[in-house]
Amino acid sequence: MNLFTERAIMIMKQIPAGKVMSYGQIAALAGSPRGARQVVRILHSMSRKYDIPWHRVINAKGEIGFKDEQQLTEQKSRLEKEHIMVDENNRIDLKKYRYMPEELFS
Template sequence: METFTERAIDIIKHIPAGKVMTYSQIAKFAGSPRGARQVVRILHTMSKKHKLPWHRVINSKGEIGIQDEEALATQIHFLQSEGVDVINGKEIKLEKYQYHPDEQ
């Protein structure tokens, strides 16, 4: 049986370019609807090892949650290079860019 971490990593790996998912959305699909903070930890500790597209994960308000200016600029750059519009320096329209794996 797969662990929550394994399922979350798999979900993150499959977010298509030009789309985003929220931390809580990933947690729900991975089997733990209240596991958004764990998704944050997974991204923080395992993105390099598993080559995760960390930049495609945002908060449930449709905002980039990173506070570090350099990392924020990097995430914005990666998203914009995939065609995602970033408004007011950190906002992304979920209704336009949110990925819903259950609708595929």
């Protein structure tokens, strides 16, 4: 496993309940500011194996990224169980819910 993947997994596992991070935010903290799509791939292929709280990762606009109704409903439900308000457009208020970890790899 490469260093970026290890870092991205570590960052995602640290997102606390009731908070979210964006794919791009995770990528930048893991060392690749343009690596948001790679974060998506990591989530898709490694969430179960590494017990990553995938539902706490959203896009840069604060939106749930899934278009599939079942997946969208699952993520929305998980977020709401953590008391994260998801609006009628499936958006989350990033000012309120974004997790901002201190520098992890300085």
